[in-house]
Amino acid sequence: MDNPFAAKDFVTLKGIKRTDLELIFETALEMEKIVEKRTRADLLHDKVLGVAFFQVSTRTRMSFESAMLRLGGGIVGFADPKTTRSGDYYSESLQDVMHMMNGYADAIVIRHPQSGAPAEAATVAEVPVINAGDGYNEHPTQAVQDVYTMLKVKGSIDGLKVALVGDQNMRVMHSLPLALAQYNTHVYFVSPKDQAMPQPWLAEFTKVGLSFEQRIDLEGILSDLDVIYLMGTKTPSYSEGRTEVMLERPQTPQPYIINREKINRAKKSIIVMHPLPRVDELPVDVDSMDAAFYFKQANNGVAVRMAILSLIFGR
């Protein structure tokens, strides 16, 4: 099969095709067998993956690392820029770090608080660069994993009505619609007015033919939804970097909390997804409901990232 990912960067879902997504999903289904057997393959035993996390991560970094290990590969890099010269006095530039890591690794996964940093890194590094989340821009591998989760649960993406609930500035909110646009879906962007989807992204979604509308709550649409994709509102600013202490955490306004009561009013088959971590927008008593798919969604990250890695390495 033609592999459009071989030796390429993976920094955006702009321009992604349905066939591209399908190729990843087919590969991920194969990879899932390895994950479910809890074993390791040798597919990338000869490769070293660089991980450059200029911003903290739990799921994304660990699932990439787990994916690389399950493919037999090795990992070099950092989980915290403070352990590097980027985080000290030198404030070493992204470009200089990438020139270096290009020599140390065969592909580089980068998370960065600044939008566009992975694309910038890709102009420097000769090896493939994978965007693991950049500022308020994109988080393409998360979106692929999310659509994969919908596909696994629903059997098909076509026909789905999906509500993206929460702060529409967040990067996952941008990559996911780009993927959904390749299918026959309808997407609701549900948020407070001051956290609405930014205009340039609305223009982008129109350009790729996404069917969508903006809402300030789930009023009148809840019973039609197949998927609620939830994030927090007023999440901390990425561009300010890590916020270790937040003195007064605002409570999430009621319309953006998805609790048992709302789920019980929705379709019986509805699924609730969340990229995690969560705060109060998703109470823990939802975890035991049939609709709760966010932990499965998180775990799908390994098979999907195995697929993306193996495709990028042309295996």
Place this chain on the structure above:
Amino acid sequence: MDNPFAAKDFVTLKGIKRTDLELIFETALEMEKIVEKRTRADLLHDKVLGVAFFQVSTRTRMSFESAMLRLGGGIVGFADPKTTRSGDYYSESLQDVMHMMNGYADAIVIRHPQSGAPAEAATVAEVPVINAGDGYNEHPTQAVQDVYTMLKVKGSIDGLKVALVGDQNMRVMHSLPLALAQYNTHVYFVSPKDQAMPQPWLAEFTKVGLSFEQRIDLEGILSDLDVIYLMGTKTPSYSEGRTEVMLERPQTPQPYIINREKINRAKKSIIVMHPLPRVDELPVDVDSMDAAFYFKQANNGVAVRMAILSLIFGR
């Protein structure tokens, strides 16, 4: 041989049997050959170990990682919760982290400042959970390694008189007697009155048939001892987390310092153990004495953890 550890959690030594300990020790003796040849086996080449250190560690984390590497396995996780979403604004819950890591790793080693966290984690994770130290509760793998060290040096545990000297609130002080209770030993808990063994632990030790007594110093027993197991007094509170700067470190009171002079007054065959790190309770000029076994004790951590891992993985 029957393997009671296969696919099981390892979070406490409550309920441990002598035959269980002996199985670990026999396995560790085999593993020690690999360590001594400084080579790697392939026993767990297909497995990924998750390490979740919510509290700093040197020996325990590294010896688990070294053990996993020497068995051919891979490692994913974190040495510092600040590099994860548990350590930032989100204060992601232990449960959510475990739901996630369950998908990324085939067993999870967890250290946590809160007592009971590994047991709690084990209720969430389907994969085996190993307690690498939880608050003021237990540190079971350390205790196994400690008894293994006694066995290697003394040839037998039965008949040993062991003094546990220092703050009896510390977790190692609780796991070790649970293991020693499976043998014919006599244990002295030696500490200042305000750092005496907590009542619930005394009840626990009585329940498992441990022969023990409490003391405020070594007066009258020093010459009878076979093993001095030493820890500091007034060690920093685990529940307060990492204490980076301590303005006025109190000096250890004389009765709880084990120096050359005291060791010279003890049996010629006495051995001094310490889980490390140490402060002033164990002066460095003891290192050159024949009685000093704490570095050997630390190094035994690799073979013992290899044994525990291989047994848990049923290999």
Place this chain on the structure above:
Amino acid sequence: MDNPFAAKDFVTLKGIKRTDLELIFETALEMEKIVEKRTRADLLHDKVLGVAFFQVSTRTRMSFESAMLRLGGGIVGFADPKTTRSGDYYSESLQDVMHMMNGYADAIVIRHPQSGAPAEAATVAEVPVINAGDGYNEHPTQAVQDVYTMLKVKGSIDGLKVALVGDQNMRVMHSLPLALAQYNTHVYFVSPKDQAMPQPWLAEFTKVGLSFEQRIDLEGILSDLDVIYLMGTKTPSYSEGRTEVMLERPQTPQPYIINREKINRAKKSIIVMHPLPRVDELPVDVDSMDAAFYFKQANNGVAVRMAILSLIFGR
């Protein structure tokens, strides 16, 4: 061939011989084939490398780790002492950490803010200890990588005129001349007077027969140079540890900035090297010049460290 590195520590270039360097270079040329194919060998598949970074690093740590992975080995250790008991309340001693790591790894790479720490570590650890930079003392593997870079570009070291520009207290400035002294070179130490080469190092260089002179600028020598090896001036004090915020960073004085204009006045074949990270002493518009070899220099770190590791492990 005789291998003088087998099972030995590698903590200083004092006493290094030309034939020793040549052996590393020949081995590195072989290793470069593995790096260039972006593959992994199995040479050290049975070994575990300990990395003990008591001071932050980007290039050195990652290139050692990449080197070990490309040789098939495993890695255990820490990139930040704050994740260990050395960085907390206990301030665990270097000796105690080394006693421990000696049991966990088959060789130990150590970076430390204190001069002489790796040599001290080597007296404790039975396994080989490799100095990855100690305070203001030495950085031997960096120097070997630097001379290797010169050799690759120039074809020969003999006859080269090399200017070491910047703060002469820095550790790279000490190891590099020790290596260059084994060849027929002439070295200029170019720095502000208050950052001149310390007298004990001048004595050391005289002892090993280095041809050198001290300068306060490049006046009168620029057109003769074959290599400019650049570092910053007034770089932060190593002994003060990591300096996360520097309120007023002084600008590098003009004589110690190497810009396009100066390079254009030098020999057409001149090469500019820098151990990185850089600040303003090396403007980024130099990167596109033919003379810029610092990224290649950084990347050579992997092959050279693979060579050093394989020689130390006697493979």
